[in-house]
Amino acid sequence: MDHQIDIKSRDPIYKQLVSQIEREVREGRLSPGEALPSMSDLAARLGISKETVKKAYGVLTDKEMIIPQQGKGFFVADLSKTLRPRVLLLFDKISDYKQILFNAFTRRLGEEAEITILVHNQSLSQLEIFLDSYLDQYDFYVLTPHFPLDRKSQARAVRQMARIPNRKLILLDHLQPGYQGNYGAVYQDFENDIYDGLLQGLDDLRKVRNLQVVTMPQSLYGSLVRKGVKRFTDEFGIPVRFMTAIPEIIHPGETYLLLNSQLDAGIVELSRKIRRAGLSIGEDVKIISYNEIDMNEVILDGLTTVSTDFREMGRLSAEMILSRKMTKIHCPFRMNRRHTF
Numbered sequence: 617m618d619h620q621i622d623i624k625s626r627d628p629i630y631k632q633l634v635s636q637i638e639r640e641v642r643e644g645r646l647s648p649g650e651a652l653p654s655m656s657d658l659a660a661r662l663g664i665s666k667e668t669v670k671k672a673y674g675v676l677t678d679k680e681m682i683i684p685q686q687g688k689g690f691f692v693a694d695l696s697k698t699l700r701p702r703v704l705l706l707f708d709k710i711s712d713y714k715q716i717l718f719n720a721f722t723r724r725l726g727e728e729a730e731i732t733i734l735v736h737n738q739s740l741s742q743l744e745i746f747l748d749s750y751l752d753q754y755d756f757y758v759l760t761p762h763f764p765l766d767r768k769s770q771a772r773a774v775r776q777m778a779r780i781p782n783r784k785l786i787l788l789d790h791l792q793p794g795y796q797g798n799y800g801a802v803y804q805d806f807e808n809d810i811y812d813g814l815l816q817g818l819d820d821l822r823k824v825r826n827l828q829v830v831t832m833p834q835s836l837y838g839s840l841v842r843k844g845v846k847r848f849t850d851e852f853g854i855p856v857r858f859m860t861a862i863p864e865i866i867h868p869g870e871t872y873l874l875l876n877s878q879l880d881a882g883i884v885e886l887s888r889k890i891r892r893a894g895l896s897i898g899e900d901v902k903i904i905s906y907n908e909i910d911m912n913e914v915i916l917d918g919l920t921t922v923s924t925d926f927r928e929m930g931r932l933s934a935e936m937i938l939s940r941k942m943t944k945i946h947c948p949f950r951m952n953r954r955h956t957f
Contacts, residue, residue, distance in 0.1 A: 621662050629664055633672040639752055641681055641692055642702075648694035652682060701755040701937055705733040706746060708762040712909045713926050717788070720930030721758075729937060738762050738836070740772050747779055756784050756937050761792045762836055770794065783942060786933050789924075790837075791944070800942035802932045804924040806837045809949035810844035810875075810906075813922035816951040817904075818852065824871045824902075827856045828863070830882060831875045841875050841906070862886050866893045871902040871957070887916060903956040918954030925950070 619636050621629055640646040652658070655673060659666040673690055676682045682690045703725070707714055722731060732754070736742040740763055757780045763773045774795045777785065786800035814821060821827070829845055831838040842858060849856040862885045874882040883905060890901050897903060897916050905912070908923035925948045932945055 619658075619662060621664060630668050630672040630675070633662075633669065634675045635753065637672070637676060638679070638681055641695065642699065642755055646692045648692055650692045651688075652690040652692070654689055700728060700730050702730045702753070703732070703756045703758060703937060704746075704750055704754040705731060706743065706757060706759040707733060707735050708738045708760045710735060712911075713907050714760075716909060716926040717930040720927040721934045722930075724931050724934035725937065729934075738764070740764075740769060740776065743773075743776055747776060751779060754784070756786060758786045758788060758933060758937075760788045761790050765836065765839075783940075786936055786942070788929060788933055798942055800933070800936045801944040802929045802936075802947050803944070804929075804947050804949060806840040807844040807847075809924065810841050810922060811848045813949050813951045814845065814848045817920075817953070817957065820957065821854055821871075822852060824854055825869045826867075827854055827871050827873060829856060829858045829873045829875065830862060830886075831858065831860060832882065833860050835875060838875060845873065845875075862889060864889070866890050866895060866901055868895055868900040871904070873904045873906075875906045883915065883919070898955045898957070904951075905956075908952055912952070912954070916956050918956065920954045920957035921952045923949065923952065 619633060621632055623629070625632060627635075637646070637652070646652075652673070653661065655666050655669040659669045662669075673682065673684075677684055677690070680693055681695070683693050684690050705718070705721075707718075718733070725731065734746055736746060743759075743763075759777070759780075761773060761777065763769050770793060773792060777787075777792060777795050777799075780799075782797040782799040785797075786802070788802055789804060791801055791803045791805075827849060829842065831842055835841075845856065846858075848854070862882065866886075866889050872886055874886065883903070886903065887897060890897055895901050902920075903916070904920045904922060906922060908921045908926070912919040912921050929947045932947070936942060
């Protein structure tokens with residue numbers, strides 16, 4: 617046992633000791649049945665009072681991490697069948713898609729893990745605060761690494777991820793460029809996935825007279841997705857026009873691909889303008905939206921989407937935690953054909 621007590625920390629010394637011993641037990645550095653130092657010996661070694669060690673051992677006993685034996689001391693409990701991994705989810709935001717992912721993740725883990733969720737809002741400063749506070753307190757850190765794409769921010773993101781041991785880190789929804797290691801990941805590939813998704817509708821897209829591609833200005837990966845769309849339309853000779861807002865006048869025969877749109881920002885506005893023009897959605901004007909949620913089955917009698925599988929993403933990441941095997945998995949991406957296209 618090699619404990620470090622920080623007298624400047626805001627955490628009481630006994631809590632620091634509890635956290636460090638608990639971490640050693642969870643990580644297997646203290647084995648079931650192994651004897652802990654006596655309270656007097658540990659107090660002398662760390663330069664703290666015996667009462668502080670007694671309090672820490674009392675907390676660990678109440679948590680059933682250690683077992684006192686009269687006249688013999690304290691011993692590490694066998695937690696192999698009862699210890700649930702502690703998981704910290706670090707999401708960039710809460711959205712319909714993240715909710716689908718989260719539900720699948722928690723459904724697969726069930727009661728086999730303790731889950732905490734925090735939201736970093738795509739802020740590296742907030743991520744740093746979370747890691748400063750919770751870096752050694754969880755068995756797994758599941759992170760959606762969606763941060764500003766400028767070089768300085770990306771380098772900073774890599775530095776923060778490197779603070780998390782690879783065996784504990786799972787990246788969701790995106791592979792962080794420049795970050796190497798044997799960490800886990802379940803991800804989509806924004807540029808190549810949109811190409812493959814559109815390819816599934818190639819026969820009908822070849823007939824399109826004018827593919828109108830709308831990317832919302834706040835889209836973090838809009839440039840990558842547009843690049844994949846441009847490669848697709850160039851390769852198959854499909855006329856395309858890129859824009860950042862729904863046009864005022866909608867013409868019959870147009871097909872709209874709405875990238876990274878939220879319902880209130882894209883689908884609703886486009887649908888209203890189509891109907892004001894006296895046109896029919898799915899016949900006169902076709903719509904493909906980006907990212908799949910359950911509601912798309914009923915919106916506009918069925919909204920066609922191109923999307924990664926967020927349920928599968930949640931399930932696969934939960935499987936890594938249960939198996940404790942870190943792998944990198946490209947999540948399936950597909951076109952979901954419905955009434956609007």
